[in-house]
Amino acid sequence: MAIQKKNLTKFEQRSATQEKPWVRYFLLALALGFFAFFLLLPLFAVFAEGLRKGLQTYFEALIDNNTLSALNLTLLAAAIAVPLNLVFGVAAAWTIAKFQFRGKQLLTTLIDLPFSVSPVVAGLIYVLLFGAQGWFGPWLQAHDVKIIFAVPGIVLATVFVTFPFVARELIPLMEAQGKEEEEAAIVLGANGWQTFWHVTLPNVKWGLLYGVILCNARAMGEFGAVSVVSGHIRGQTNTLPLHVEILYNEYQFSAAFAVASLLALLALVTLVIKTWVESRVHQTSDELPMEAPRTIIQSDTV
Amino acid sequence: MSTVPPLTIPPTKARARNVLPGFRLTLGYTIFYLSLIVLIPLSAVFFKTSTMGWEAFWHTVADSRVIATYKISFGLSLLAAAINAVFGLLLAWALVRYSFVGKRIVDALVDLPFALPTAVTGITLATIYAKDGWIGQFLEPLGIKVAYTPLGILVALIFIGVPFVVRTVQPILEDIETELEEAAASLGAQRWQTFRYVLLPVLWPALLTGFALAFARAVGEYGSVIFIAGNIPMVSEITPLMIITKLEQYDYEGATAIALVMLLLSFALLLLINVLQAWSAKRIGRTS
Numbered sequence: 001m002a003i004q005k006k007n008l009t010k011f012e013q014r015s016a017t018q019e020k021p022w023v024r025y026f027l028l029a030l031a032l033g034f035f036a037f038f039l040l041l042p043l044f045a046v047f048a049e050g051l052r053k054g055l056q057t058y059f060e061a062l063i064d065n066n067t068l069s070a071l072n073l074t075l076l077a078a079a080i081a082v083p084l085n086l087v088f089g090v091a092a093a094w095t096i097a098k099f100q101f102r103g104k105q106l107l108t109t110l111i112d113l114p115f116s117v118s119p120v121v122a123g124l125i126y127v128l129l130f131g132a133q134g135w136f137g138p139w140l141q142a143h144d145v146k147i148i149f150a151v152p153g154i155v156l157a158t159v160f161v162t163f164p165f166v167a168r169e170l171i172p173l174m175e176a177q178g179k180e181e182e183e184a185a186i187v188l189g190a191n192g193w194q195t196f197w198h199v200t201l202p203n204v205k206w207g208l209l210y211g212v213i214l215c216n217a218r219a220m221g222e223f224g225a226v227s228v229v230s231g232h233i234r235g236q237t238n239t240l241p242l243h244v245e246i247l248y249n250e251y252q253f254s255a256a257f258a259v260a261s262l263l264a265l266l267a268l269v270t271l272v273i274k275t276w277v278e279s280r281v282h283q284t285s286d287e288l289p290m291e292a293p294r295t296i297i298q299s300d301t302v
Numbered sequence: 303m304s305t306v307p308p309l310t311i312p313p314t315k316a317r318a319r320n321v322l323p324g325f326r327l328t329l330g331y332t333i334f335y336l337s338l339i340v341l342i343p344l345s346a347v348f349f350k351t352s353t354m355g356w357e358a359f360w361h362t363v364a365d366s367r368v369i370a371t372y373k374i375s376f377g378l379s380l381l382a383a384a385i386n387a388v389f390g391l392l393l394a395w396a397l398v399r400y401s402f403v404g405k406r407i408v409d410a411l412v413d414l415p416f417a418l419p420t421a422v423t424g425i426t427l428a429t430i431y432a433k434d435g436w437i438g439q440f441l442e443p444l445g446i447k448v449a450y451t452p453l454g455i456l457v458a459l460i461f462i463g464v465p466f467v468v469r470t471v472q473p474i475l476e477d478i479e480t481e482l483e484e485a486a487a488s489l490g491a492q493r494w495q496t497f498r499y500v501l502l503p504v505l506w507p508a509l510l511t512g513f514a515l516a517f518a519r520a521v522g523e524y525g526s527v528i529f530i531a532g533n534i535p536m537v538s539e540i541t542p543l544m545i546i547t548k549l550e551q552y553d554y555e556g557a558t559a560i561a562l563v564m565l566l567l568s569f570a571l572l573l574l575i576n577v578l579q580a581w582s583a584k585r586i587g588r589t590s
Contacts, residue, residue, distance in 0.1 A: 032396065042427060088332065098322050119542075120522070124557060125343040160343070186321045192324050223420045223424075227546075244419075260421070260426065267419070
């Protein structure tokens with residue numbers, strides 16, 4: 001197999017940075033074996049199990065009423081959680097990346113906090129607040145408002161677990177881009193909103209999209225946190241992942257995997273868009289040094 | 303940009319003044335939203351446990367069945383993170399150093415555990431490792447049981463931890479210049495020595511960060527584990543499941559007490575990860 005030189009990595013073009021062939025093949029086989037065994041095989045299994053009893057059973061499981069209402073709730077939760085965390089992410093990134101203030105490091109760490117909290121704990125905290133025996137429980141009951149074991153609880157838990165996604169993509173990106181371009185816009189008379197819309201947003205759009213995609217994938221796929229606050233009422237407080245669990249526990253394996261394959265498809269679409277966005281980010285960051293405005297702004301600081 | 307209003311240069315009071323608007327608004331909103339969604343709800347765990355008294359708290363969190371879950375959760379998470387550190391490094395190495403067919407697909411699919419809902423992971427792993435499953439049927443004659451044993455928990459924790467190590471090590475590995483290794487080789491180092499004494503010290507902080515991230519995720523993981531774990535008390539029960547069990551018995555205090563233990567561990571890990579990342583950033587700054 002003739003390999004063209006241009007396809008080689010920078011390390012493969014120089015013999016001093018190469019392993020002996022047998023070492024190379026051994027390491028490659030080990031890495032790819034691990035990949036195939038732990039990642040690829042489960043992915044295939046989802047679809048294979050879903051289709052095991054034929055296409056008809058597969059689609060019957062998908063157009064089942066309970067599946068559709070679960071799909072509705074999943075879309076609703078994501079449709080609320082993603083925009084909320086998007087607005088928050090932009091606000092947090094603006095304040096952290098463009099300004100200096102005390103406690104900035106602490107704030108950045110606190111924003112990441114939901115990632116390190118177990119999903120089960122994430123669900124529990126809302127039960128402690130809004131559950132029948134929680135802080136606001138008696139008040140909510142008196143006013144006939146249901147949060148736990150109802151849709152609002154599911155939305156809240158989803159917002160919590162997807163909280164940092166957009167912010168953590170935007171903060172390092174906006175920090176790296178500095179604030180010279182925005183300052184130039186302000187000095188030239190643009191107001192804050194114009195500056196953000198015409199200067200900042202075009203610069204961070206791919207990072208923003210990246211954060212939104214990951215946020216959405218997690219919002220639609222969350223299981224642990226939502227499971228604690230849901231109450232598992234079929235047709236009412238079931239999201240797709242919870243519906244998968246119920247079907248599986250009822251030994252309706254084909255139906256469970258049919259619904260699961262829908263979620264796996266969502267995961268694959270997420271990965272495709274993510275890879276595409278990443279390649280765009282690489283392209284724009286490669287183009288940056290050639291763009292004139294940046295260098296001009298930098299030169300006047302000398 | 304043709305609609306920009308006529309030029310009005312804002313008066314500058316001090317040289318160092320930040321001309322950008324919106325600081326108070328965005329900081330205010332950030333703190334408000336963070337408090338509303340994260341900080342106040344999390345503080346409920348602390349307040350709830352503070353009302354239950356030391357004796358009752360200790361009785362709950364040091365119960366032998368709960369202690370068993372710590373051992374299982376922490377022990378298996380450590381083991382899974384260690385296995386991921388080794389194979390994650392190997393996978394990152396293959397992705398950066400070697401050319402092979404389908405490399406872009408492999409690279410994209412490394413993030414599958416991030417994107418795949420945990421419940422899907424859970425039922426899939428439970429099915430392929432069951433005794434008549436794709437992998438389970440080959441392990442059954444060898445006397446190895448994976449599904450519904452602690453080994454099953456380990457498999458699930460390895461799956462969800464893969465991307466953490468690969469994605470922290472990969473960028474560092476990409477940034478390493480060939481000159482370093484060429485210098486080592488020209489000074490007579492064997493390939494293994496170059497790796498051990500030149501590359502590994504540079505990779506070490508990132509590797510540890512990836513390890514810590516994978517561990518932190520594994521300890522709290524619920525969805526992908528419970529289907530394959532079997533959930534047998536004292537044998538294959540994880541700590542998050544213990545919280546659920548207490549909740550289902552309407553023992554809110556007990557659930558909260560265990561949640562507090564997990565939260566404190568999360569905070570400690572978060573601190574450790576921050577320190578590691580600062581160290582990693584410093585190390586990279588020095589070598590480039």
